[in-house]
């Protein structure tokens with residue numbers, strides 16, 4: 001059966017290929033496309049800027065679909081709504097055996113470099129990487145499970161945020177979801193930094209102090225907003241500038257969480273880090289349990305998915321969708337099936 005699927009070629013050219021759907025392997029289910037989000041990873045990969053996603057690739061790692069065929073012995077049934085856990089862990093390495101599947105030593109990543117991606121009319125995924133969407137969640141809500149799992153994991157990797165002074169640098173989808181999770185976990189004072197006043201208005205409505213980047217010395221502004229240094233800084237941008245700012249805000253004794261994907265190496269003021277006992281921690285993706293927690297937060301209304309998804313395009317309009325996502329004017333852009341438009 002012929003399927004359409006999105007391909008991002010050298011130079012970031014977006015094409016819709018028509019090609020035979022491959023035959024499913026033993027443990028693979030066949031999934032029919034319902035929605036797939038475009039994220040910062042896709043934007044930087046298309047621009048040739050992502051450190052771990054070379055071109056060309058088949059995009060779609062925030063994928064929601066309906067089961068068409070499932071192998072015997074699974075509890076998936078045709079028609080079940082599922083979302084893909086794109087971290088295709090091996091299950092055998094040291095980290096997998098410890099349950100740390102997000103840092104599998106043999107990781108492949110569905111929708112970023114893997115042979116299959118979720119921006120296709122039909123695609124194949126081993127059933128162990130499928131999460132059944134709880135009843136009552138819409139396709140659009142389900143499309144936010146993967147993006148929300150990342151902030152849930154990032155906040156878990158940080159010291160306990162309850163009652164602490166926290167700064168979030170960057171208020172795109174991930175930064176905003178980090179803020180929502182922080183509020184849910186009882187954070188003390190929290191300040192959000194961004195260039196865009198509109199994004200800051202939203203953060204302010206969510207109870208954060210706000211600082212417009214580039215309007216003064218961030219370290220001074222951050223301390224004024226919090227009344228103290230930051231115990232924890234979530235850097236959702238991860239440039240030289242933001243990391244340097246984050247370290248100064250966390251001075252002394254604070255923790256900097258590197259959440260955003262850096263485009264390349266950056267310098268660290270190592271003497272300051274050592275002498276003022278500052279910690280920098282990386283955090284990547286999520287564990288399968290974060291999917292259940294994300295689904296619960298969306299089901300219970302703690303995270304209003306519809307506030308995050310600002311526009312939807314058909315699969316055929318992938319190029320326009322990627323352009324819209326890159327424009328900076330949208331929050332979350334989805335490709336969706338005709339039935340969801």
Ligand SMILES: [Zn+2]
Nearest residue numbers: 039040041061
């Ligand atoms: Zn993503």
Ligand SMILES: [Zn+2]
Nearest residue numbers: 090093096104
């Ligand atoms: Zn592994």
